[in-house]
Structure formats: C-alpha cells, structure tokens
Amino acid sequence: MCSQAxxxxxxxxxxxxxxxxxxxxxxxxxxxxxEIAEKVSTxxxxxxxxxxxxxxxxxxxxxxAPAEEKYAVQDAFDHWQHNQPFTFDLCQYxxxxxxxxxxANRFAGEQHIERKQRQDLAIRQLSVSQQQTIKNxxxxxxxxxxxxxxxxxxxxxxxxTAFRIESVANQNxxxxxxxxxxxxxxxxxxxPSLDEADSTLSQTYDSLIQRLKIGPxxxxxxxxxxxxxxxxxxxxxxxxxxxxxxLASLNTNLTIQDWLGILTAERNRQLSEMLEYxxxxxx
Numbered sequence: 001m002c003s004q005a006x007x008x009x010x011x012x013x014x015x016x017x018x019x020x021x022x023x024x025x026x027x028x029x030x031x032x033x034x035e036i037a038e039k040v041s042t043x044x045x046x047x048x049x050x051x052x053x054x055x056x057x058x059x060x061x062x063x064x065a066p067a068e069e070k071y072a073v074q075d076a077f078d079h080w081q082h083n084q085p086f087t088f089d090l091c092q093y094x095x096x097x098x099x100x101x102x103x104a105n106r107f108a109g110e111q112h113i114e115r116k117q118r119q120d121l122a123i124r125q126l127s128v129s130q131q132q133t134i135k136n137x138x139x140x141x142x143x144x145x146x147x148x149x150x151x152x153x154x155x156x157x158x159x160x161t162a163f164r165i166e167s168v169a170n171q172n173x174x175x176x177x178x179x180x181x182x183x184x185x186x187x188x189x190x191x192p193s194l195d196e197a198d199s200t201l202s203q204t205y206d207s208l209i210q211r212l213k214i215g216p217x218x219x220x221x222x223x224x225x226x227x228x229x230x231x232x233x234x235x236x237x238x239x240x241x242x243x244x245x246x247l248a249s250l251n252t253n254l255t256i257q258d259w260l261g262i263l264t265a266e267r268n269r270q271l272s273e274m275l276e277y278x279x280x281x282x283x
Contacts, residue, residue, distance in 0.1 A: 001077040002060035005053055012054060014045050024062075031102055033062025034072075034090040041088040052080040055088050065096040097158030104162035108169040115176050122180050130249070134179060137246040138172075144239040145171040152232045152270075154277055156222035182250045190265075194257050197264035204271045205233065211278060224274070236267055 010018050017040060024032040037058035040051060056076040063069030072093040079086035091103035119138065123131045145168045149155070155163035212226035244259035 001073050005056045008057040033058055038088050041086055049083055052086055056080050067095040068093045100159040100162035104165040108165050111169045133246055137242055140242055141175045142172055144235050147235050148232050151228040156219035160221040182247050188262055191258050192261040192265040194261035197261045201264050201268040204268050208271050208275055
C-alpha cells in the first residue's frame with residue numbers, strides 16, 4: 001500500500017508543511033511526521049485526492065510500532081482509494097506503551113490549558129491576594145500529585161507512564177473543581193471528624209508500612225516500598241495543611257479543621273486501596 005502511494009515529493013507540500021517535514025526528518029522525534037500527517041489531513045489547502053495521498057505518504061514514513069503503522073496505513077489507503085474525506089488522528093491507532101504515553105501527555109497538555117482558562121475565569125473577581133493563594137495552592141498540588149503518582153500509585157505494565165500522566169491530569173482537574181465548588185458555596189457531601197479521621201489514618205498507615213517493610217509491592221514496571229509511601233506521606237502533610245487553609249479562606253462556611261478532616265479521610269481511602277491491592281495480590 002505504501003509503495004502504491006509512492007514517496008512524498010517536497011514540491012507537493014506547502015512551504016509551512018515542507019519546513020515542518022524537513023525539521024521532522026532532521027529531528028527524528030517520535031511521531032513528529034505523524035503530527036504533520038494530522039495537520040495535512042485536516043487542512044483546506046490541498047484538494048481531496050492530493051490531501052489523502054500526502055496523508056498516506058506521511059503515515060508510511062512516520063510510524064513507530066508495526067501494528068500502529070499497519071492499521072493507520074490501511075485506513076488511510078482505503079480513504080485514498082475511494083476518494084473519501086479522511087481526518088487522521090494518530091492517537092486512534094496507538095498500540096504501544098510508548099505511544100500511549102505520548103498521547104496521554106498530549107491530552108494532559110490540552111487539559112492543562114482548559115484548566116488554566118477555567119481557573120482564570122473563576123478567580124478574576126477575587127482580590128489579588130486570594131488569586132495568588134489559589135495559584136500557589138494549585139502549583140503545590142500539581143507537584144504533590146506528580147510525586148504521589150511516581151512513588152505510590154499502582155501503575156504497571158508497558159503503559160505505566162501513560163497511566164501516571166492521565167492520573168495526574170485527572171487529579172489536577174478534581175482539585176480545581178473542588179476550588180470552584182468551594183467558591184460557589186457547594187458543601188462536600190461528608191465532613192468527617194478530624195480526630196476520628198486522624199486515628200483511622202494512623203492505623204491504616206502503620207499497617208501498610210509494616211507490610212511494605214516485609215516486602216514491596218512489585219509488578220511489571222512497578223515497585224512501591226515503605227520508603228516510597230513515607231516520602232509521599234511527608235509531602236501529603238504539607239499538601240493537606242496548605243489545601244485546608246486555602247479552601248477555608250475561600251468560604252467561611254467550613255473551617256480549616258473541617259477541611260483537614262475531609263482531606264485526611266481521603267488519604268485513608270488511598271492507603272486502604274493499597275492494602276486491598278496487597279491482599280488481592282496474595283491470592
């Protein structure tokens with residue numbers, strides 16, 4: 001199929017696409033040529049038949065995993081042969097762990113832009129000091145979520161990097177949503193007692209650390225040790241304190257103690273899930 005499409009001719013590309021193609025050839029960066037294929041397939045510069053052929057030629061040159069290239073080439077070839085409109089989305093053809101990480105990272109970047117827009121829109125009526133408090137908390141939370149995903153979350157397999165990136169992006173989304181809900185006056189469904197939540201967390205944490213000292217959680221591309229959880233717990237204590245103070249400052253209906261209880265109960269659920277994983281892994 002690629003032989004039928006022939007090799008791409010630089011003269012057939014627009015100056016901008018030609019420059020991008022030559023840069024991709026020089027850089028040899030992962031999926032860079034396929035990204036050009038996406039752009040060509042969605043543009044209005046080329047006639048349909050020419051556009052489909054150029055897209056196919058670029059797909060033939062820019063693949064990473066054989067299975068990915070096979071399915072993408074087949075799809076592009078069929079549209080070219082039947083002169084049908086074809087929009088190429090490289091992430092629809094991903095089969096490899098490397099490709100999954102690439103697409104997860106790209107989607108996370110899009111989510112970040114959307115979050116920034118939501119955040120800016122929501123806080124523009126606040127005082128400068130409140131705006132800065134929120135921005136500082138968001139940056140702190142992003143660092144914590146990344147640290148926890150790297151050292152504690154149970155992402156394994158060939159796509160473990162993609163799972164981690166997706167997890168961090170989703171947690172960042174939820175964190176911003178919590179801020180916006182607090183600004184809107186929407187209360188959490190449950191407000192646990194801080195003393196009770198602290199006591200329960202202490203028991204769960206001690207149990208998990210003791211078991212991890214006997215042996216870490218291990219799987220393909222995964223290892224979580226007692227030292228990993230201890231490191232995350234230290235970071236979480238800072239995250240809990242700063243988040244509780246920030247949320248309480250945005251809406252006086254809940255106190256810092258209330259938010260500390262809520263966040264502590266959430267942390268207990270996270271560690272309990274790790275204990276459940278270890279129990280299942282023993283069966």
